[in-house]
Amino acid sequence: MIESDSNSEDLDPETKTDINSGLKEINEKLSCVMLSNEILKNLIPEIVRNVREEITKIFEDKLDKLESRIFEVEIENDKLKKEIEDNKRESAKKKDELRQAIIDIDKTS
Numbered sequence: 001m002i003e004s005d006s007n008s009e010d011l012d013p014e015t016k017t018d019i020n021s022g023l024k025e026i027n028e029k030l031s032c033v034m035l036s037n038e039i040l041k042n043l044i045p046e047i048v049r050n051v052r053e054e055i056t057k058i059f060e061d062k063l064d065k066l067e068s069r070i071f072e073v074e075i076e077n078d079k080l081k082k083e084i085e086d087n088k089r090e091s092a093k094k095k096d097e098l099r100q101a102i103i104d105i106d107k108t109s
Contacts, residue, residue, distance in 0.1 A: 011019070
């Protein structure tokens with residue numbers, strides 16, 4: 001808190017009153033600034049916490065979507081692997097049938 005030097009005898013009473021009034025006004029403004037500063041000190045960590053929570057939520061949502069997509073791709077890959085195996089078996093079966101048909105044709109000729 002700012003205080004005037006009341007022992008100053010070379011100032012007239014009106015000047016002293018003006019100085020005291022000015023100092024009182026400055027002290028009130030500084031009090032408001034100090035209060036604002038305290039409010040900001042308390043508000044900033046809360047804002048940071050809220051921003052961190054929002055960012056975390058965004059990343060969690062994206063991660064969930066990516067994990068879901070990976071799962072879908074794995075399921076599709078498994079289906080395709082099964083289809084490939086089925087096609088290989090079918091191809092081998094057709095190949096054997098073709099060989100047998102050629103053998104049968106050779107026997108009859």
